[in-house]
Amino acid sequence: xxxxxxxxxxxxxxxxxxxxxxxxxxxxxxxxxxxxxxxxxxxxxxxxxxxxxxxxxxxxxxxxxxxxxxxxxxxxxxxxxxxxxxxxxxxxxxxxxxxxxxxxxxxxxxxxxxxxxxxxxxxxxxxxxxxxxxxxxxxxxxxxxxxxxxxxxxxxxxxxxxxxxxxxxxxxxxxxxxxxxxxxxxxxxxxxxxxxxxxxxxxxxxxxxxxxxxxxxxxxxxxxxxxxxxxxxxxxxxxxxxxxxxxxxxxxxxxxxxxxxxxxxxxxxxxxxxxxxxxxxxxxxxxxxxxxxxxxxxxxxxxxxxxxxxxxxxx
Amino acid sequence: xxxxxxxxxxxxxxxxxxxxxxxxxxxxxxxxxxxxxxxxxxxxxxxxxxxxxxxxxxxxxxxxxxxxxxxxxxxxxxxxxxxxxxxxxxxxxxxxxxxxxxxxxxxxxxxxxxxxxxxxxxxxxxxxxxxxxxxxxxxxxxxxxxxxxxxxxxxxxxxxxxxxxxxxxxxxxxxxxxxxxxxxxxxxxxxxxxxxxxxxxxxxxxxxxxxxxxxxxxxxxxxxxxxxxxxxxxxxxxxxxxxxxxxxxxxxxxxxxxxxxxxxxxxxxxxxxxxxxxxxxxxxxxxxxxxxxxxxxxxxxxxxxxxxxxxxxxxxxxxxxxxxxxxxxxxxxxxxxxxxxxxxxxxxxxxxxxxxxxxxxxxxxxxxxxxxxxxxxxxxxxxxxxxxxxxxxxxxxxxxxxxxxxxxxxxxxxxxxxxxxxxxxxxxxxxxxxxxxxxxxxxxxxxxxx
Numbered sequence: 222x223x224x225x226x227x228x229x230x231x232x233x234x235x236x237x238x239x240x241x242x243x244x245x246x247x248x249x250x251x252x253x254x255x256x257x258x259x260x261x262x263x264x265x266x267x268x269x270x271x272x273x274x275x276x277x278x279x280x281x282x283x284x285x286x287x288x289x290x291x292x293x294x295x296x297x298x299x300x301x302x303x304x305x306x307x308x309x310x311x312x313x314x315x316x317x318x319x320x321x322x323x324x325x326x327x328x329x330x331x332x333x334x335x336x337x338x339x340x341x342x343x344x345x346x347x348x349x350x351x352x353x354x355x356x357x358x359x360x361x362x363x364x365x366x367x368x369x370x371x372x373x374x375x376x377x378x379x380x381x382x383x384x385x386x387x388x389x390x391x392x393x394x395x396x397x398x399x400x401x402x403x404x405x406x407x408x409x410x411x412x413x414x415x416x417x418x419x420x421x422x423x424x425x426x427x428x429x430x431x432x433x434x435x436x437x438x439x440x441x442x443x444x445x446x447x448x449x450x451x452x453x454x455x456x457x458x459x460x461x462x463x464x465x466x467x468x469x470x471x472x473x474x475x476x477x478x479x480x481x482x483x484x485x486x487x488x489x490x491x492x493x494x495x496x497x498x499x500x501x502x503x504x505x506x507x508x509x510x511x512x513x514x515x516x517x518x519x520x521x522x523x524x525x526x527x528x529x530x531x532x533x534x535x536x
Numbered sequence: 537x538x539x540x541x542x543x544x545x546x547x548x549x550x551x552x553x554x555x556x557x558x559x560x561x562x563x564x565x566x567x568x569x570x571x572x573x574x575x576x577x578x579x580x581x582x583x584x585x586x587x588x589x590x591x592x593x594x595x596x597x598x599x600x601x602x603x604x605x606x607x608x609x610x611x612x613x614x615x616x617x618x619x620x621x622x623x624x625x626x627x628x629x630x631x632x633x634x635x636x637x638x639x640x641x642x643x644x645x646x647x648x649x650x651x652x653x654x655x656x657x658x659x660x661x662x663x664x665x666x667x668x669x670x671x672x673x674x675x676x677x678x679x680x681x682x683x684x685x686x687x688x689x690x691x692x693x694x695x696x697x698x699x700x701x702x703x704x705x706x707x708x709x710x711x712x713x714x715x716x717x718x719x720x721x722x723x724x725x726x727x728x729x730x731x732x733x734x735x736x737x738x739x740x741x742x743x744x745x746x747x748x749x750x751x752x753x754x755x756x757x758x759x760x761x762x763x764x765x766x767x768x769x770x771x772x773x774x775x776x777x778x779x780x781x782x783x784x785x786x787x788x789x790x791x792x793x794x795x796x797x798x799x800x801x802x803x804x805x806x807x808x809x810x811x812x813x814x815x816x817x818x819x820x821x822x823x824x825x826x827x828x829x830x831x832x833x834x835x836x837x838x839x840x841x842x843x844x845x846x847x848x849x850x851x852x853x854x855x856x857x858x859x860x861x862x863x864x865x866x867x868x869x870x871x872x873x874x875x876x877x878x879x880x881x882x883x884x885x886x887x888x889x890x891x892x893x894x895x896x897x898x899x900x901x902x903x904x905x906x907x908x909x910x911x912x913x914x915x916x917x918x919x920x921x922x923x924x925x926x927x928x929x930x931x932x933x934x935x936x937x938x939x940x941x942x943x944x945x946x947x948x949x950x951x952x953x954x955x956x957x958x959x960x961x962x963x964x965x966x967x968x969x970x971x972x973x974x975x976x977x978x979x980x981x982x983x984x985x986x
Contacts, residue, residue, distance in 0.1 A: 283984040285638040285659045293982065304977065392756070481756050482952065498631045499939060500659060500984040 274506045282503035284496060290503065297507035306483065307508055310491035311515075313398075317473070317487060318466035320402040325462050326455070329410050333417035334443070347418065354411035362475040365404045366391075369476075394484040397477045401485070404472055409465070413458050420454030421447070453531060460523035467516060488512055587617040588882055591633065592647040593625045597836035598900045605893040609886055616882055626943035630656075633870065637661045642870035644883045648696060650687040650864040651934035652941035657690045658780070658986035663871045664693040673884035675891070683931040684864045684905040696866035697887050699894060700902035701928035703862035704763040705832045706851065709741075710844045712826035716740035728851040731797050738806040741826025749806035750827030753816045754958045758951025759943060760813075764829055765954045766861040768794040770932045771854040776950070777979070780986040781937020784979050788968050795957045795964035797853065802958050809959050820845075832924065835901035847901075847920035849927040860924075862931035863942055864905060903928040938983045949974035 278297055280289040301307050336346045353361070368375050369390040377387035390400045424447060432442045448455075470489035473479065479486030479494075486494070492512065496505025594602045599622060606620050621643070623629045630652060636642045638661065648656060656662050667677055675697060677685055684698035713719050718737055720726050728734050738749030753760045769776075774790040777783065801807045811819065820828040821841035828834075829850060838845055852858050867887045869880065890897075894904035895914055898921050904910045905928075916922055940946035950971050957967035 281982045281984070283659070285634050285661060285985070291982070296982075300977070300981065306977075482758075482948070494627075497635060498627050499945070500634065501981070502984075504981070504984075 274509060277503050278506035278510050280503045282506065284500040284502040293503065297504050298511070301504070301508045301511055307488070307491055307511075310483070310486050310488045311512070313485055314467055314469060314487045314489070316398060317402060317469050318463055320398060321405050321466045322459065322462045324402075324406050325410055325413055325466075326459050328406065329413035329458065330417050330451075330455070332410070332414050333421060334447075336414070336418060337421045347415070350414045351411035353408050356408065358408075358471040358475065361404060361408045362472060365400070366476065369400055391477055392481060394481060397481075397485045401469075401472050401476050404476070405466075405469075408472075413462060416458050416461075417451070417454060420451050423454075424450050453527070456523075456526050460519075460526065463519060464516065464523070467519065585615050586879070586882055587619060588645065588879075588886055589643040590618055590620045590645045590886070591623060591629075591643040592620065593623055593629045594647070595622060595625070598833065598897075601896050601900050604896050605890050608893045608896075609889040612889065613885070616886075618886070630941075634659065634661055637870040637872070640873065642872050644869065644872075644875070644879065645886055646868050646870055647699070647865055648868050649942040650684065650696065650698065650866050652944075653688060653696050653866065653868075654690060654780070654936035655938050655941060655985060656868070657695045658938070659984075661871055662695045663869050663875075664695055665697065665869070667694065669884065670694060670697070673881075674888050675884075679907045681903070681905045681907065681910070681928050681931075683862075683929060684866075687864065687931075687933050688866055696868045697891065698905035699865045699867060699890065700897060700905050701862050701864050701931050702831060702833055702902045703849065703860040703924060703927035703931060704767055704829070705847050705849055705860070705924050705927060707820065707828035707830065707834070707838070707845050707847050709745075709820070709823055709826045710846055712741050712744045712823060715744045716826065725846065725848055729853075731853050734851050734853055735801070735806070738801065738827060742806055745824050745826055748808055748819060748825040750801070750829065751808055751811060751816050751819045751825035752829035753811060753813050754802075754808070754955050755810050755812040755815075757813055758948045758955065760830065760951070761954040761958065762947045762951035763831070763861050765791075765794060765798065765950070766932070766934075767829075767850045767859070768797060768853055770861060771852065771859045773855060775935060777935035777937045777940060777946075777975075780983055781935070781939055781946075782979055782983060784972060784975050786968065786972060786975075788965075791968045791971070792964045794854070795954065795967055798954075799957050799960060799964055803960050807958075832901035832903075832921075835920070836899075845920075847923055849924045849930075858926060858930045859932055860927035860930050861933075862927060863933060864931075865902070866905075937978075938985050939978045945978065946975070949978075 277289060279292060279294060281291045281293050281297075282289050332350055336343065336350065339346050367373075369377070371377055371387070371389060371392075374390075376390060380387035388396045391397050428446055428450070429442065432446055437445065468489060469487045470493070473485060473487050474490055474493075477485050479490050488508075489512075492505050492508050495501045495508065590606070592602055603620075606618055610616075610618055623632055630648075633642070633646055633648070634656070638659075642661075653662075670677060677694065680688075680698055681701055684701050685694070688694055688696040688698050708718075708725055710719070710723070713725055714723070716737070718725055718740060728737050740749075742749035752764050769791055772787075772790040772794060774787045774794070775785045778785045802809045808815070808819070808825075816828065816830070817834075817837060819825040821838055821843045823843060828845075832847060835847065849858060849860050867890065869875070869883050875883075891904075891906040891909070894906050894909045895912070895918075898904050898909070898915060898918055901921060903921065903925055904915065909915060910925070934940045934942070934944070934946065937946060953962075953967045953970040953974060956962040956970065957964050962970070
């Protein structure tokens with residue numbers, strides 16, 4: 222994954238050009254042969270199940286029984302598209318994305334800029350910001366369940382210290398979103414931080430020097446040089462973050478289980494609940510396809526934006 | 537590499553492995569052999585030769601009691617190693633049980649709620665227990681609470697061994713009721729019949745407590761709202777679902793009648809309009825409410841508080857006969873192609889042992905479904921449990937349906953609608969409409985099972 226991310230589209234084309242010049246036909250064949258193990262696994266574990274999922278969405282398939290069951294045509298899609306439960310869970314996912322994306326992009330950029338300026342102990346600073354990201358989700362949620370716990374938790378205690386009545390951090394819908402969003406920012410900011418650091422290192426030293434010689438203030442250097450040169454990374458991180466936030470399931474399921482009621486249930490949990498707990502595999506498959514289409518639209522937007530920004534940088 | 541040498545090396549490694557394997561096997565056999573001096577020397581007894589996996593969803597007081605019952609079994613069956621796993625209560629438990637079973641790796645014995653049994657059976661996840669097998673295991677069907685056994689029987693075949701009945705009941709504060717003049721000469725609550733008598737009793741209790749007559753959880757607890765409503769609605773003879781949940785049989789008049797009575801209690805301030813589970817515990821345990829409507833499984837909660845209480849079935853507010861909303865825990869053997877008769881016999885024996893220990897289980901407030909224990913002198917003496925045995929006989933469960941059962945979508949939908957009526961934010965008729973519209977998408981969907 223990391224290689225595709227850092228790939229700016231320019232180096233690849235150069236590589237293929239040289240490859241074509243030197244490469245006779247059997248080099249192509251070797252390439253295919255070497256890809257076969259990957260392609261086989263890809264077909265069996267990704268393409269196969271995805272196609273099966275599409276087929277399943279047209280049947281009244283049951284999770285606990287083999288086979289597809291009765292064909293229902295577009296009924297599953299019809300009832301998903303008119304299901305208020307599905308759309309409200311979609312709304313919860315979007316709200317979570319809105320809550321998490323800005324801090325995870327802006328804060329990560331600020332942290333990266335600060336870390337870049339550190340002269341001594343840079344590795345330590347990087348480690349500190351990246352460390353939470355390597356924790357498994359179960360540990361993170363366990364830590365935060367304790368922090369948020371009413372009466373005994375640290376965060377309610379802080380509220381009391383400054384004289385405020387602590388809110389029900391996980392039991393009240395609006396606070397539950399904020400609480401899980403805060404957890405997510407703390408937990409995953411390290412990943413974006415590292416991407417921004419890599420982007421910052423791509424900025425040539427001599428540009429800084431030229432700016433310094435011209436007498437540009439640090440702020441001017443930042444807005445006039447660093448940020449424009451960092452634009453591809455910003456677009457990339459933003460879009461990756463939107464896609465990641467739209468897939469929210471783990472933290473939400475472990476912290477609130479979608480509650481109170483289903484008021485924080487993200488769309489992934491809706492699919493899990495209908496597909497596994499209610500045994501409605503076909504219906505859940507249809508929900509997955511609708512959700513997939515929405516994520517696909519977002520990805521296409523990402524692709525177009527990325528191409529745009531690459532072009533501008535290349536020009 | 538020449539072919540010959542490769543063959544030789546394979547042959548050599550195979551024989552080495554075989555020798556090592558045989559060696560390990562014989563050591564294991566030596567250790568496992570009954571009465572082997574090594575085994576008895578190391579373990580003091582023969583090590584277990586069988587194992588049995590058992591899943592349940594009990595934590596807290598029930599969890600402690602279940603562990604005691606497992607220990608009783610272990611003591612009597614040292615040759616069986618019981619691996620008991622406790623999983624999160626509610627939907628996650630049933631999801632895991634279903635997926636493990638359909639994935640071919642179920643536990644040997646599992647606990648389920650009888651309200652969930654219909655769906656699990658129709659999904660083909662459970663193995664039926666023929667009457668002769670039950671009798672052979674010492675569990676003849678005439679030794680169970682009939683209402684529970686009826687619920688455990690699906691399409692003529694028993695699919696679960698009922699462990700208990702746990703009804704929704706009425707707790708009362710003995711001191712408050714004495715001051716309110718609601719007790720008879722022997723210190724027991726006088727029978728209350730009909731809406732007027734119950735309302736009057738709550739009003740009398742309110743005059744003593746100065747705050748509320750009674751309490752039941754309204755906020756963030758759809759299941760309790762459903763149980764409270766179901767008690768009165770079932771007394772009126774109402775039903776909610778039919779045909780595995782594909783048909784809504786809600787009787788608007790009866791539902792409105794039940795809800796109107798319930799709302800009259802909160803509207804007049806006899807019961808709080810909005811109170812969560814913690815608030816309920818605090819109100820009843822500190823004597824700010826004289827009555828509590830909740831499940832008998834809350835008995836251990838209040839036993840740890842200073843409040844002096846007793847428990848009776850929810851009074852007979854409507855209809856000619858006592859009807860109590862209840863559910864049952866039961867033991868099932870999930871379908872498993874790897875199960876052999878020997879293992880199944882061990883499973884049945886384990887179930888029998890748990891039933892024989894159900895006096896321990898009764899301490900959690902539950903009424904044993906196993907009549908030899910329920911009718912024993914020891915249980916007769918157990919208070920307050922013995923007071924509400926009638927509720928087990930008159931038990932009515934969640935309606936069968938693929939989205940119904942303990943902690944299900946059905947309870948969430950109906951319970952949430954009941955809550956809006958109890959907080960008086962919606963009229964009883966409006967709440968009934970909300971039930972209907974909430975259930976409709978499920979009723980009109982093609983059921984995944986059944």
